[in-house]
Amino acid sequence: MSHPRQTFLQDAYTEARKEIPRLGIEDLIAVRRGLADGLAKDRSQLVRLCQAIWAKSPAEQDSVKDIVESRLPTPIDGPTLAQLFAAAQRPPDSPPDPTGTVAGNPPITEIPTTPESGESEPQRRNAETPAPPAPVPFMEYGETSGQAKVAALPRVRLADSPHRTHYDLVGTLPVAPRAMRQAFRTLRRMGRSGLATELDIGATIARIVRIGRLDAPVMRPPRRNLNQFLVLVDTLGSMAPFHREIDALLDALPSAGFTGMVRRWFHDIPLGHVYKDAALREIEPLDACLEPFSGQPVLVISDAGAARGNTDPARARQSAAFFAKIKIKTPLAAWLNPVPQDRWSHSTAAALVRSGKIAMQPLDLAGLKRSIEILRGR
Amino acid sequence: MNTLRYSGTGDTKSGNHPYRADPDLVAAVNMAIVLQRPLLVKGPPGCGKTRLAESIAQELDLPYFEWFVKSTSRAQDGLYTLDTLRRLLDSQMGNADARRVIPYLRFGALGEALRSETESVLLIDEIDKADLDFPNDLLRELDRKEFTVEEIDESQLTADDLANGFRRSYRARVSPIIVITSNDEKELPDAFLRRCLFHYIDFPSPDRLAEIVAINCTTDQVDKPLVAAAVDRLVEIRAIGGFRKEPATSELIDWVNILHHWGIDVSQLEPQLDHADLPFWRSLFKHQQDIQSIARHGSGDSR
Numbered sequence: 001m002s003h004p005r006q007t008f009l010q011d012a013y014t015e016a017r018k019e020i021p022r023l024g025i026e027d028l029i030a031v032r033r034g035l036a037d038g039l040a041k042d043r044s045q046l047v048r049l050c051q052a053i054w055a056k057s058p059a060e061q062d063s064v065k066d067i068v069e070s071r072l073p074t075p076i077d078g079p080t081l082a083q084l085f086a087a088a089q090r091p092p093d094s095p096p097d098p099t100g101t102v103a104g105n106p107p108i109t110e111i112p113t114t115p116e117s118g119e120s121e122p123q124r125r126n127a128e129t130p131a132p133p134a135p136v137p138f139m140e141y142g143e144t145s146g147q148a149k150v151a152a153l154p155r156v157r158l159a160d161s162p163h164r165t166h167y168d169l170v171g172t173l174p175v176a177p178r179a180m181r182q183a184f185r186t187l188r189r190m191g192r193s194g195l196a197t198e199l200d201i202g203a204t205i206a207r208i209v210r211i212g213r214l215d216a217p218v219m220r221p222p223r224r225n226l227n228q229f230l231v232l233v234d235t236l237g238s239m240a241p242f243h244r245e246i247d248a249l250l251d252a253l254p255s256a257g258f259t260g261m262v263r264r265w266f267h268d269i270p271l272g273h274v275y276k277d278a279a280l281r282e283i284e285p286l287d288a289c290l291e292p293f294s295g296q297p298v299l300v301i302s303d304a305g306a307a308r309g310n311t312d313p314a315r316a317r318q319s320a321a322f323f324a325k326i327k328i329k330t331p332l333a334a335w336l337n338p339v340p341q342d343r344w345s346h347s348t349a350a351a352l353v354r355s356g357k358i359a360m361q362p363l364d365l366a367g368l369k370r371s372i373e374i375l376r377g378r
Numbered sequence: 379m380n381t382l383r384y385s386g387t388g389d390t391k392s393g394n395h396p397y398r399a400d401p402d403l404v405a406a407v408n409m410a411i412v413l414q415r416p417l418l419v420k421g422p423p424g425c426g427k428t429r430l431a432e433s434i435a436q437e438l439d440l441p442y443f444e445w446f447v448k449s450t451s452r453a454q455d456g457l458y459t460l461d462t463l464r465r466l467l468d469s470q471m472g473n474a475d476a477r478r479v480i481p482y483l484r485f486g487a488l489g490e491a492l493r494s495e496t497e498s499v500l501l502i503d504e505i506d507k508a509d510l511d512f513p514n515d516l517l518r519e520l521d522r523k524e525f526t527v528e529e530i531d532e533s534q535l536t537a538d539d540l541a542n543g544f545r546r547s548y549r550a551r552v553s554p555i556i557v558i559t560s561n562d563e564k565e566l567p568d569a570f571l572r573r574c575l576f577h578y579i580d581f582p583s584p585d586r587l588a589e590i591v592a593i594n595c596t597t598d599q600v601d602k603p604l605v606a607a608a609v610d611r612l613v614e615i616r617a618i619g620g621f622r623k624e625p626a627t628s629e630l631i632d633w634v635n636i637l638h639h640w641g642i643d644v645s646q647l648e649p650q651l652d653h654a655d656l657p658f659w660r661s662l663f664k665h666q667q668d669i670q671s672i673a674r675h676g677s678g679d680s681r
Binding site: 022024026027030033034037038039045048049051052053055056057058061178181182185197199201204208213214217222 | 402405406408409410412413415418420450462463466467470510565566568571572574575576577578
């Protein structure tokens with residue numbers, strides 16, 4: 001009885017899950033089923049199959065391609081590969097392939113083709129023992145008795161695999177863009193507005209009851225997201241290192257489908273005016289900017305002096321006054337600080353938090369969700 | 379197991395039709411057929427997402443249903459709609475039909491595809507246009523290929539109704555081939571994405587562009603050198619970049635049709651010419667600012 005091992009497919013799947021957290025066990029099972037159904041007869045087709053099932057955007061497609069190619073054993077010759085895939089296609093309990101032993105290679109491996117084996121695998125993987133010396137069975141999908149048997153390949157070490165073609169040198173954002181988009185989606189206030197295009201059945205029936213007959217149907221406007229959203233972004237100077245997160249956040253906003261979304265920029269403190277563009281050229285008075293957002297969510301993104309690391313009482317006062325001005329207009333106001341929370345101490349930001357005047361949140365997933373809760377009015 | 383296979387070569391049982399798919403797309407379609415999952419197709423505008431489903435239906439000679447999603451679409455409408463207003467009016471007139479639900483029942487594209495006796499092809503176009511909950515409302519139907527008409531009371535169904543194929547619950551006998559397109563304007567929910575296979579249609583290479591144009595020209599055989607020159611000029615123009623809307627496949631086809639109609643000679647599409655001197659070049663663009671930027675680019679350009 002051969003020991004269960006991580007196969008290249010499982011390795012690739014585990015690696016892909018780190019980059020694409022959405023993947024579930026059904027995605028691995030689907031690839032196996034695809035192999036069994038003969039959808040991948042060579043290396044590039046296998047890559048395509050994994051891409052189609054696991055990736056849902058061009059960027060994810062590139063990642064999946066790199067991961068699978070780096071995990072596939074290095075040049076296997078055509079006939080052996082075709083044979084292995086042929087073995088995967090055979091149903092269980094069929095007799096072993098008569099050409100199964102290739103070049104007199106020892107230990108025969110069992111390759112199940114049913115999805116059930118995939119489900120019990122996570123448990124079996126826990127009972128794994130460490131790698132024995134070469135040659136070891138390589139193409140293993142787990143064990144069930146009476147499966148089709150095929151010759152094993154020599155084990156390939158990951159160090160011998162071809163290099164990945166793309167390296168992420170920039171690093172990851174504190175909040176994944178998908179998570180940002182999904183968080184902003186919850187910032188909805190559904191209500192009926194616009195042209196009356198929907199039939200209001202209840203009101204129509206009430207009208208019939210009142211009048212005694214139907215003369216005209218009663219219409220109502222459709223439901224939509226009524227939220228308008230104002231984002232005030234601190235830029236340049238101490239905010240320069242955070243522009244990637246801020247850009248990702250601003251990119252995530254339109255996907256939430258607001259009826260009106262406005263972005264304005266300022267530097268350090270908006271003293272009475274903000275700017276319509278990120279380069280700080282076109283001025284707009286702060287009052288005029290806040291005017292249409294009475295009762296609507298307003299989000300401020302600024303480090304509040306935390307990046308500088310000192311406490312500046314003047315800046316603290318002005319920031320508090322600025323936020324108070326917003327809160328007069330609307331109670332749904334939140335402040336996001338891209339500097340990590342453990343760096344706030346002894347800075348202006350800490351002073352502001354201590355004074356209780358501003359409910360400042362750090363720019364990580366929990367902080368983002370809390371700010372959105374504030375913006376929803378909870 | 380499903381034995382249908384798509385080849386994407388544009389051959390059909392009913393005569394040639396203008397759609398060619400590249401090998402990756404063909405593989406993706408066949409994966410979707412075998413695995414019985416919907417295929418989510420994304421790509422730049424004008425790359426042929428919407429016409430894919432029709433081409434599959436024509437090549438495999440299957441019934442074709444299409445559902446063009448609007449911002450006001452509800453998932454329910456794709457399954458079925460009940461004409462409640464007419465039923466109300468009929469009941470006032472004393473029409474006996476109004477007692478029953480069936481006469482007012484209309485099935486939408488997805489409902490028809492799931493009711494179909496044979497395999498069929500369903501297109502759900504621009505799913506990201508609808509409300510954010512729309513894809514989630516379709517999960518059960520896409521997963522288990524079944525739906526229920528809640529308003530029907532089983533005791534009301536007569537033998538005639540049953541003979542005509544009306545039921546309370548429908549389950550697809552054979553899984554339809556579902557192609558879903560998205561313009562990537564809104565993020566689609568994870569639960570929905572997991573049920574779909576995904577393919578991104580890249581902008582075609584110049585050779586494929588020439589093939590696509592040759593098939594699509596509405597008049598008879600267009601001059602091959604003319605097509606090749608037009609494709610090359612288009613690729614150059616696209617390389618300039620910075621457009622609000624880049625000229626894509628459909629604009630190229632329109633342009634070649636115009637050039638062919640007016641008998642433009644291939645010498646008028648020489649590489650040395652400024653883009654702004656090419657005949658009918660404005661037909662490639664949909665925004666005034668793009669036209670202006672080409673005009674400016676041309677006048678200041680030194681080759």
